[in-house]
Amino acid sequence: MSQNIRFIQGNEVCVEAALYAGLNFFAGYPITPSTEIAEHLSLRLPQIKGRFIQMEDEIASVCAIIGASLTGHKVMTATSGPGFSLMQEGLGYAIMAEIPCVIINVQRGGPSTGLPTSVSQGDVGQALWGTHGDHAVIAMTASNHQDIFAMTVHAFNMAETYRTPVILLFDEVTGHMRERLVIPEPGEFPLVERLRTSVKEGVDYHPYLPREDGRLPMSDFGGKHRYNVTGLAHDMWGFPSNNPSVVQGLLRHLVDKINNNSHNITRYNEYEMEDARTVLISYGSSARSALHVVKNRRARGERIGLLELQTLWPFPFGLVRQKCADAKYIVVVEMNMGQILQPVRMAVDNPERVYLANRIDGVFITPTDIKNILRIIQGRGM
Amino acid sequence: MAIKDYIRERFFPHMWCAGCGHGIVLNGLLRAIEQIGISKNDIVMVSGIGCSSRISGYVDFHTLHTLHGRALAFATGVKMSRPELKLIVPMGDGDALAIGGNHFIHAARRNIDMTAIVMNNRIYGMTGGQYSPLSGYGTSATTAPYSNIDHTFDVVNLSVAAGASFVARTTAYHVMQMISVLKQAILHKGFSVVEILTQCPTYFGRKNKLGGAVEMMEYFKNNTTSVGSKAKQENPELIERGVFVRKEIPEYCSEYEKIIQRATIG
Amino acid sequence: MERCRLVFSGSGGQGVITAAVILAESAVLYEDLIAVQTQSYGPEARGGATRSDVIIADSEIYFPKVNQPNVLVCLTQEAYNKFYSIVRPGGLLITDTRFVKTWKKVDARQKELPMYQTIMEKIGKPIVFNIFMLGSLISMVDLVKPESIMKILETRIPSAFLEMNRQALRLGMELGAQFNY
Numbered sequence: 022m023s024q025n026i027r028f029i030q031g032n033e034v035c036v037e038a039a040l041y042a043g044l045n046f047f048a049g050y051p052i053t054p055s056t057e058i059a060e061h062l063s064l065r066l067p068q069i070k071g072r073f074i075q076m077e078d079e080i081a082s083v084c085a086i087i088g089a090s091l092t093g094h095k096v097m098t099a100t101s102g103p104g105f106s107l108m109q110e111g112l113g114y115a116i117m118a119e120i121p122c123v124i125i126n127v128q129r130g131g132p133s134t135g136l137p138t139s140v141s142q143g144d145v146g147q148a149l150w151g152t153h154g155d156h157a158v159i160a161m162t163a164s165n166h167q168d169i170f171a172m173t174v175h176a177f178n179m180a181e182t183y184r185t186p187v188i189l190l191f192d193e194v195t196g197h198m199r200e201r202l203v204i205p206e207p208g209e210f211p212l213v214e215r216l217r218t219s220v221k222e223g224v225d226y227h228p229y230l231p232r233e234d235g236r237l238p239m240s241d242f243g244g245k246h247r248y249n250v251t252g253l254a255h256d257m258w259g260f261p262s263n264n265p266s267v268v269q270g271l272l273r274h275l276v277d278k279i280n281n282n283s284h285n286i287t288r289y290n291e292y293e294m295e296d297a298r299t300v301l302i303s304y305g306s307s308a309r310s311a312l313h314v315v316k317n318r319r320a321r322g323e324r325i326g327l328l329e330l331q332t333l334w335p336f337p338f339g340l341v342r343q344k345c346a347d348a349k350y351i352v353v354v355e356m357n358m359g360q361i362l363q364p365v366r367m368a369v370d371n372p373e374r375v376y377l378a379n380r381i382d383g384v385f386i387t388p389t390d391i392k393n394i395l396r397i398i399q400g401r402g403m
Numbered sequence: 404m405a406i407k408d409y410i411r412e413r414f415f416p417h418m419w420c421a422g423c424g425h426g427i428v429l430n431g432l433l434r435a436i437e438q439i440g441i442s443k444n445d446i447v448m449v450s451g452i453g454c455s456s457r458i459s460g461y462v463d464f465h466t467l468h469t470l471h472g473r474a475l476a477f478a479t480g481v482k483m484s485r486p487e488l489k490l491i492v493p494m495g496d497g498d499a500l501a502i503g504g505n506h507f508i509h510a511a512r513r514n515i516d517m518t519a520i521v522m523n524n525r526i527y528g529m530t531g532g533q534y535s536p537l538s539g540y541g542t543s544a545t546t547a548p549y550s551n552i553d554h555t556f557d558v559v560n561l562s563v564a565a566g567a568s569f570v571a572r573t574t575a576y577h578v579m580q581m582i583s584v585l586k587q588a589i590l591h592k593g594f595s596v597v598e599i600l601t602q603c604p605t606y607f608g609r610k611n612k613l614g615g616a617v618e619m620m621e622y623f624k625n626n627t628t629s630v631g632s633k634a635k636q637e638n639p640e641l642i643e644r645g646v647f648v649r650k651e652i653p654e655y656c657s658e659y660e661k662i663i664q665r666a667t668i669g
Numbered sequence: 670m671e672r673c674r675l676v677f678s679g680s681g682g683q684g685v686i687t688a689a690v691i692l693a694e695s696a697v698l699y700e701d702l703i704a705v706q707t708q709s710y711g712p713e714a715r716g717g718a719t720r721s722d723v724i725i726a727d728s729e730i731y732f733p734k735v736n737q738p739n740v741l742v743c744l745t746q747e748a749y750n751k752f753y754s755i756v757r758p759g760g761l762l763i764t765d766t767r768f769v770k771t772w773k774k775v776d777a778r779q780k781e782l783p784m785y786q787t788i789m790e791k792i793g794k795p796i797v798f799n800i801f802m803l804g805s806l807i808s809m810v811d812l813v814k815p816e817s818i819m820k821i822l823e824t825r826i827p828s829a830f831l832e833m834n835r836q837a838l839r840l841g842m843e844l845g846a847q848f849n850y
Contacts, residue, residue, distance in 0.1 A: 028694040028704070046484050067666035072483050072659060077509040081476035088449070088480025091467065097482075114470055138709075156644060167800040198733050199690060199706040200699045242465040242481060243488045251468035260414070260460065261468075305732075308455065333504055347620075388732055 024205040031195040032057035033164045034202050035099070035125060037067065038173035041205065042212060043098055044123075045071040048085035050078055050104060053137045054193040055127035058099035079104035083111030086102040087120045088351065091250065093215060096178055099125035101142055106151070109186035110318040112186055113152035114252045114276060119237060120231070121215070123173075125189045127196040128305075130383045138359050139383030140193040142305055145360040148188045149334045155272055155274035160188040160334040164308040166202040169195060170290065172331055178213040179286055184237050190333065192356070194306035194385050215239060218246065229271075230257040244322040260352055280335050286347060287340060288331040292363050293319050299328030299395065300338040300345050301378075302365055303354035304330040314395070320367065333361065341368040348399055351375045409433045409536045411463050418457055420528075422616030424601025425574030427492070428522055429458050429666055432597075435585035449478040451503060453529045454603075455495035455522040464491075466630045472503030477508040478517050482590075486656035489589065490517035497527050497535040500556055511565035511594050515655035518595045519567075521558055521662040524603035532606030534621035543610045547584065559647050568593035570648040574600040577644060584646060593654050600627075600642070670702070672726040674735040679744030681719055683804045689721035691821050692715075692803060692813065696725045699817035701835050705733040718748040720723060725812060740810055742802065743769055750775070761810065767799030780809065787844055788837065797837035809849045815842060816824020 028038070039047075046200070047066060049059040059075065066073040072089075076082040079100050086096035095314040101109060101383075105126045113120050128264040130136025131143050148160040159179050163172040169191065177185040218238035220226040222245040231237050254268045264266065273342040279286070288307075293315050301313040315327045330337065334387055341364075345351050351374050353362040354381050359377050366372040378394035380386040438444065444465040450456035452471035454582065459466040465488075469477045474492050482490045499507050499521045510519070526544060527533040534544035534551045537558070542551045563568045569591040571584040581599060588595035602608060602619035613619050615616045628634040631647035675692075678789060679685040686708050693704035722735040737757040742764075743749035747768045756762050758790040762777040767785040788794070788801050800822070815838055822834050 026698060026699045028690075033552055046480070048480060048483075064666075067659075067663045069665065072564065072663075074479065074483055074659075075701075076476065076479070077505050080473065081479070081506055081509070084482035085480030085483070088467065088477040089484035090480075092481055092485040094484050096484075111473070165641045194733065197707065199693065201703065201728070202732070219762070242467070243444065243485045247443060247463055247465050249466045249468060251460075253468070253471060309731045309733060316731065339553075360407055385734055387734070387736065 025051070025206070027204060028199055029166075029201045029202060030057060030197055030199050031166060031191060032127065032197070033193065034169045036061040037202070037204060038170040039097050039107045039123070040065060040069070040178070040206075041170070041179035041210070043175045043214070044097050044177070045069075046086060046089040046096045047098065048074045048076050048082040048089070049073075049098045049100065049291075050076055050082050052079075052101045052104045053197050054129055055099045055101045055125060057196070058125060058127070060362040072257055077169065077396045079107040080110060083108040083115070083122075083124065087111060087115050087118070088123050089121050090120045091242040093217075093239075094179075095121070095215075096238050097123040097125065099127065101127050101129045102141075105144055105231070109147075109152040112188075113154060113156070116152065116156045116158065116184040117186040117252050118250050119275075120186070120250075122186045123176045123180055123189065124186055125191065128190060128192040131186075136383040138193065140306060140356060140385050141361070141381070141383065142188060142190070142192055142307065142356040143354075145333055145357060148190055154210065155276065157281060158188065158334050159183070159185060160190055161288065161332050161333070162190045162197065162305040163331055164329060166200050168290070168331065169182045170205065172211070174210045175257060175288060178211070181213040181215055181283075182236065183282065184239070185279065190305065190308050211236045213398045216283060217241070220246070222246070227257040229255060231274060231278075277292055283335045285335045286332055286335060289337065289340060290329040290331065292327040292329070294326035294328060294344060296324050298324050299323070299325040299350045299352065299399070300346060300348040301325070301326065301327045301352050301354055302330065302341065302361070304333060304361065307354050307356050310386050310388050317388070327382055330361070335365040336368070338364070338368040342370070345369045345374075348374060352378050352388065352391070352394060352398065354391055356380050359381060371399055404437060406433050406437055408438060410461055414461055417461055419454060420604065420605045422604040423454070424599075424603070424616075425455055425458065425522055425577045426523065426579060426598050428520070428574040428581070428601060429461060431581035432491070432520070432585055433462070434582045435589060438582070439586055439589060441589075444466055445487070446491060448491045448493070449474045449481065450493050451495070451498040453498045453527070454524075456498060457495050463658045471502070472498055474498070474504060475503065475506040475517075475519065479510060479515055482515055482517055483656060483659070486660075491519055491520070491589065491632055493522060494523060495528075496521060496523040496537040496558075500558065500561070501536045508561070508565040511562055511567040511596065514566060514568050514650040514652055514656040516592055516594070518585075518597065520585070520590075521596065522601050523558060523598055524601045524607055526603050526607040528603050528606055528612075532610055538607070544606075545610070547557060556606070558596070562596040563648050566594070567596045567648065568650050568652050569595035571596070571646045571647070572598040572600070572642070575602060576620040576623035577627075578623050580644060586647070587646065590638050591649065605665070615639070619663060624641035639665055670725070670727050670811065672724065672728075674738045674757075675723045675725070675740040676720060676735050676738040676752060676755065677723070677742045678719070678720045678748035679742075680747065683744050685719055685742070685744060686721045688799035688803050689696065689723050691818060692806075693723045693725065694779065695813045695817035695821045699820055700813050701720050702727055702813075703730055705730045707733050710752065716817070718751045720748070720752065733772040740806070742806065744798075744802070746770065751762070756761055762807070763806065782844055782848055784841065784844065787840060791840055792833060792837060794833060797834055801841035804838040805845030805848070808842040808845035815839070
């Protein structure tokens with residue numbers, strides 16, 4: 022057996038990937054179904070001289086990782102729906118103050134305490150608009166262990182590249198499921214390290230003055246440059262400002278740095294899409310059921326394919342529009358009331374082609390659920 | 404180094420009202436730091452939201468101006484990840500003990516090495532004079548027009564009960580004592596709390612007819628006494644000042660270093 | 670091999686989930702097969718009937734849950750009552766004689782094995798019940814080799830307990846072979 026093959030839960034895959042990406046600090050609060058991430062990191066982080074702390078709640082957890090990120094470390098927290106709600110305040114702070122960090126949400130049924138041990142994809146919309154104020158956000162997901170690993174590493178890379186929080190929306194099924202993982206060799210995935218300023222001591226350092234490429238070099242707290250970080254609207258020195266042109270520039274920058282780099286951030290998989298007349302669009306664990314349907318029906322000669330989205334926000338409008346151009350039917354498969362259905366309808370021409378195959382009762386969506394919807398759609402006026 | 408070298412001069416004059424006690428706290432804090440002689444690069448000041456939290460903008464340290472009530476949670480992340488840094492966390496009374504009350508007691512319980520300064524002016528000043536958890540029964544505020552029925556915390560007793568290993572109280576009037584207890588608190592290894600009674604003539608003073616800044620400071624002078632003094636026995640109404648608790652107990656980051664040693668041996 | 674879908678059920682403490690994980694892990698690490706394991710969580714997993722699903726195959730597995738198992742193992746009456754009806758027609762249903770009284774109307778090959786009784790007679794330690802059950806299972810269904818299971822146990826169990834587990838696995842296989850008709 023190769024030392025690099027493991028048979029583990031998705032939550033543990035996320036831990037392995039975070040450590041591969043250079044995670045050094047984790048703060049969190051126990052919540053089902055994400056708790057295994059905290060448990061494994063409490064064991065693993067001190068072994069690499071990293072630090073783990075269990076905070077008094079999720080609000081404190083996200084604040085603590087932001088503090089630790091400022092001293093130059095790669096940081097992460099993990100939670101589920103109710104905790105993710107509490108983290109929205111800190112998430113907004115990290116967006117405003119441009120602090121790299123990764124927030125894992127292993128989704129469960131909601132609203133409120135909901136279904137603590139059941140699967141859901143109900144937090145997709147919250148990831149985008151959960152925190153107040155105008156902003157852009159990066160949120161990603163995956164459907165199998167190899168991709169959970171890759172996307173977790175990608176999340177850390179995007180957080181460092183764009184100085185922003187990145188949300189990983191996993192779910193109860195992928196989080197608790199065990200399957201094979203081949204741990205990539207060191208160097209197999211490129212890692213983006215903290216971009217630190219080259220400005221010398223005694224020379225003015227502007228923590229919020231973007232370079233020409235839009236990136237903002239950082240300086241570690243405790244290092245040679247002393248500066249201010251605030252959640253208030255601020256100028257290039259990090260000091261509060263309510264000057265309209267400064268505020269306008271800041272908000273544009275926060276949104277543009279993400280939305281204008283969608284091509285860099287977007288990841289997806291496609292299966293059997295070349296001549297597909299029926300296109301399933303799915304993500305996370307529900308993409309597994311969708312893929313099951315595609316493989317079965319292709320074997321019987323049906324022209325059906327799957328577009329599996331891995332980056333949900335910023336939404337890849339161009340990609341979806343292009344991949345669906347020739348489709349007769351587009352079926353979004355998700356475990357919510359249509360949170361990705363809406364942007365898909367915005368993305369494509371003739372949105373009356375877009376249908377929803379969903380499940381919202383805490384039960385993992387099955388291939389039969391999807392086939393039942395396909396039967397209804399395809400039986401109508403073909 | 405001169406006191407002036409510790410401030411960001413371009414942001415002065417400060418934004419606090421005339422007569423506010425917060426500027427005195429800033430002055431006392433800078434003198435304490437100057438007397439200890441800590442390098443500016445080794446200090447991280449983390450503050451929350453409110454009048455008090457604006458103090459971080461005026462000092463030339465690494466400064467983190469955070470969310471309302473959350474300063475200690477951010478500070479915990481900074482300290483845990485770089486334990487060699489000195490953490491100073493000035494907070495208002497509402498900031499530290501209403502919205503931030505949970506973070507306050509848990510930081511104290513962990514005994515993580517940082518200095519929490521509670522600038523207690525008994526009112527929410529930034530939002531215009533609403534009652535805080537420290538206003539007290541029978542006081543008046545813009546949200547207590549019929550008189551306040553909320554009882555207060557005793558910040559010292561709360562801190563002691565929560566496990567803080569250094570607890571002190573002083574006032575904006577007693578500036579020499581303020582410098583002294585701040586020095587001791589900053590040098591103490593563990594979670595230290597310094598409650599500083601400070602006057603808000605604009606809201607608390609006006610709403611409660613306590614006069615101006617001078618009268619409010621006279622109140623501090625005449626209604627406080629040293630910890631364990633004879634005066635306190637004779638007049639239990641007096642508020643005690645000084646160091647209430649100072650104990651050597653294991654500090655959180657040092658304990659975590661031991662965890663790392665245990666984890667890296669196996 | 671053909672795709673095999675298994676459901677293990679019983680009560681907390683019987684080690685059914687551990688057994689499911691060990692089986693699936695041995696298939697992935699030592700038999701070059703594909704396997705997926707899932708389990709039910711929450712209040713129903715604390716007391717009540719616990720359940721773990723395993724799929725073992727030689728091709729990719731997408732849908733990870735089991736609706737109709739080829740093999741259903743029930744180690745308590747509650748688990749049997751709750752799950753007996755999901756077994757695939759013509760499938761295999763394994764129960765323990767000590768804990769389960771079966772009904773005749775199930776459309777499956779029902780095998781009632783005195784697993785618990787045999788362990789208590791020959792080993793005297795109920796802690797290896799789950800490994801004994803795995804032994805019986807792999808002698809009745811062609812899934813993985815016993816050596817593969819032992820290799821997994823070697824990484825999970827203190828060496829002092831390995832021999833007892835090896836014995837339980839072997840005894841389980843012997844018992845299973847008697848029922849493999």
